[in-house]
Structure formats: C-alpha cells, structure tokens
Amino acid sequence: MKTLHELDAGSTSHTSWLKDLHRALVCGGGASPADLLTDAHCRCKFGQWYYQRDYPELQEGPWFEKMGAFHKSMHDNARLLLNRRENGQAVSADEYDEFMDLSIRFKLEMSGLQTSIISKMCLVDHLTGVWNRNGMLHKLQQEHERMARSGAACCVCMMDLDHFKRVNDEYGHLAGDTVLHETIAFFHGKLRKYDAIFRYGGEEFLFCLPSSTAQDVVKTMERLCAELAAYPIALKDKGIIHITASFGVAVMSSDEAVEDTIEKADHALLCAKASGRNQVCLWDCLGDQSGCDCE
Numbered sequence: 519m520k521t522l523h524e525l526d527a528g529s530t531s532h533t534s535w536l537k538d539l540h541r542a543l544v545c546g547g548g549a550s551p552a553d554l555l556t557d558a559h560c561r562c563k564f565g566q567w568y569y570q571r572d573y574p575e576l577q578e579g580p581w582f583e584k585m586g587a588f589h590k591s592m593h594d595n596a597r598l599l600l601n602r603r604e605n606g607q608a609v610s611a612d613e614y615d616e617f618m619d620l621s622i623r624f625k626l627e628m629s630g631l632q633t634s635i636i637s638k639m640c641l642v643d644h645l646t647g648v649w650n651r652n653g654m655l656h657k658l659q660q661e662h663e664r665m666a667r668s669g670a671a672c673c674v675c676m677m678d679l680d681h682f683k684r685v686n687d688e689y690g691h692l693a694g695d696t697v698l699h700e701t702i703a704f705f706h707g708k709l710r711k712y713d714a715i716f717r718y719g720g721e722e723f724l725f726c727l728p729s730s731t732a733q734d735v736v737k738t739m740e741r742l743c744a745e746l747a748a749y750p751i752a753l754k755d756k757g758i759i760h761i762t763a764s765f766g767v768a769v770m771s772s773d774e775a776v777e778d779t780i781e782k783a784d785h786a787l788l789c790a791k792a793s794g795r796n797q798v799c800l801w802d803c804l805g806d807q808s809g810c811d812c813e
C-alpha cells in the first residue's frame with residue numbers, strides 16, 4: 519500500500535513537472551536549474567524514491583527496471599530541449615516527439631508496475647505474507663500438471679493450529695495475530711524455497727510440497743510438528759507462549775482433481791485433531807485400505 523502511495527506521489531509530481539517544462543519550452547521564462555543538471559533524474563521526487571534504496575520485492579517483473587530507464591531518458595531529453603531553448607535554438611519535431619514518447623512510456627511502465635502490485639495484493643494474505651485462497655487452486659493446478667508430466671510425487675498438507683481460540687480468548691486478538699504471523703515465519707524458515715504455503719482459512723494453512731513422497735512429507739512434518747511445539751513465540755508485553763498444530767497429508771494423483779486431494783488432506787487433519795492434536799496423519803490411498811492412517 520505504501521509503495522502504491524509513493525508511486526502515486528511520484529506520478530503526480532511528474533505531471534506538474536511536465537506542465538512547468540512545457541511552459542518553459544513554449545513561453546520561455548527560464549528552465550528550473552535542477553532540470554539542467556545531469557543527475558536531474560535522481561533529484562525529482564520520483565528519482566529520490568527510486569534511487570534511495572533497493573526494492574527486491576518490486577524487481578521481479580519487467581516494470582521496475584524499464585520504468586527507471588525511461589525516467590532517466592526522459593530527463594536527459596528534457597535537458598536537451600531546455601538547453602536548445604536556453605541557447606535560442608529551435609526544438610525539432612523529432613526531438614519533441616522523442617521526449618513525449620519517453621514520458622508516455624515512463625507513465626505506462628509505472629501503471630504496469632502499479633497494476634502488478636495490486637494484483638499481487640489480491641493474492642497475498644497481509645497478516646502472514648503467504649498466498650491467500652484467490653490464487654491457490656491455480657497454483658496447485660500448475661503443480662498438478664508438473665507432477666503428471668514429471669512423474670515426481672507431490673503432496674499437500676493441511677495444517678491447523680491447536681486450540682487457537684484459547685490464545686485469542688486469553689491474550690487477545692492482536693496476540694493471536696502475532697502467533698499466526700510467527701508460526702508462518704517459522705514454517706517459511708524451515709520449508710524449501712519451492713514449497714508453497716497458502717492461507718486456507720482462519721488458522722488453517724495448506725502446504726504444497728513438490729518432489730516429495732508421502733513418507734518424506736510425513737517425516738518432515740513430524741519433525742516440524744515437534745519443533746513448533748518447542749518454538750517460543752514472544753508476545754508484546756505478554757511473555758512467551760508455545761503453540762502446537764495438527765497436520766493432514768495427502769498425495770496428489772494425476773487421475774484425481776486437486777480439490778479431491780485437498781479434501782483428503784482435510785480429512786486426515788480432522789483425524790489428527792480427533793487423535794489428540796499435535797500430530798501428523800496421512801491419508802492412505804492404497805487400494806482397499808483407502809482412508810486415514812490413524813483410523
């Protein structure tokens with residue numbers, strides 16, 4: 519949100535800069551001294567924001583770098599036009615067109631970046647930073663196709679915090695938010711970079727674990743289940759608490775819809791809850807024994 523505001527502020531200040539520049543070109547009256555400097559692109563409001571620090575979260579797509587390149591070229595061309603005017607020379611139609619094309623491209627790249635930030639905001643859960651349900655099925659579908667193509671096993675795991683209502687009741691909703699945030703930060707630090715975490719609902723999260731067999735995932739989740747139980751979560755002014763979670767694992771299959779695999783993981787999770795919580799259950803789908811391994 520902050521980035522969107524900053525981009526908006528940069529865009530607005532460039533619109534008034536453009537107006538002042540046109541007045542100087544058309545009516546004369548002297549250019550702004552800052553516009554004649556070779557680093558004018560670093561001095562304007564947008565440039566100060568763009569060059570003040572790294573923005574790794576914005577650099578993923580094509581927009582950020584191109585926006586900076588067009589912005590610099592636009593300022594370089596503005597300096598050329600202003601210098602022509604200062605020296606009493608005419609600005610050619612081609613020079614003017616080039617400048618205007620650059621300022622339009624700069625605006626287009628900026629709105630491309632704004633749109634990509636907004637789309638990402640619609641897909642990400644703000645409390646925990648993981649994917650929300652909006653894009654979940656699409657991403658799981660992609661993993662499903664990859665799994666069917668490569669033949670490598672892929673599992674999903676549903677995780678739900680145990681007795682989470684008690685945390686809210688005892689420490690307040692904000693403390694509950696901290697626990698959710700810290701728990702997911704814990705899993706982020708432990709899972710592989712190509713594993714994905716989705717917020718499925720309230721305190722329920724779905725993990726997608728590609729290139730892993732059911733045995734791999736059960737082993738990993740059992741280890742993480744024990745580590746989470748021992749993991750201290752610091753609450754502001756309220757000391758340290760510990761939380762446990764229950765897990766339900768199911769294996770994706772090329773001849774089964776992703777939604778059905780999720781349902782199996784959910785069922786395995788219910789079994790983990792019913793068996794006493796703080797444990798992992800696997801949906802076992804081997805022929806006649808179809809069902810949960812703890813039933």
Ligand SMILES: Nc1nc2c(ncn2[C@@H]2O[C@H](COP(=O)(O)OP(=O)(O)OP(=O)(O)O)[C@@H](O)[C@H]2O)c(=O)[nH]1
Pocket residue numbers: 645678679680681682683684686690691692693694695698719720721791795
């Ligand atoms: N603080 C906070 N609480 C949430 C959020 N989303 C859901 N909850 C709470 O999560 C709690 C879930 O409670 P229950 O469904 O009874 O589950 P539980 O207490 O974890 O019990 P079990 O799942 O059976 O172990 C409710 O109190 C919700 O208000 C959230 O974003 N922040």
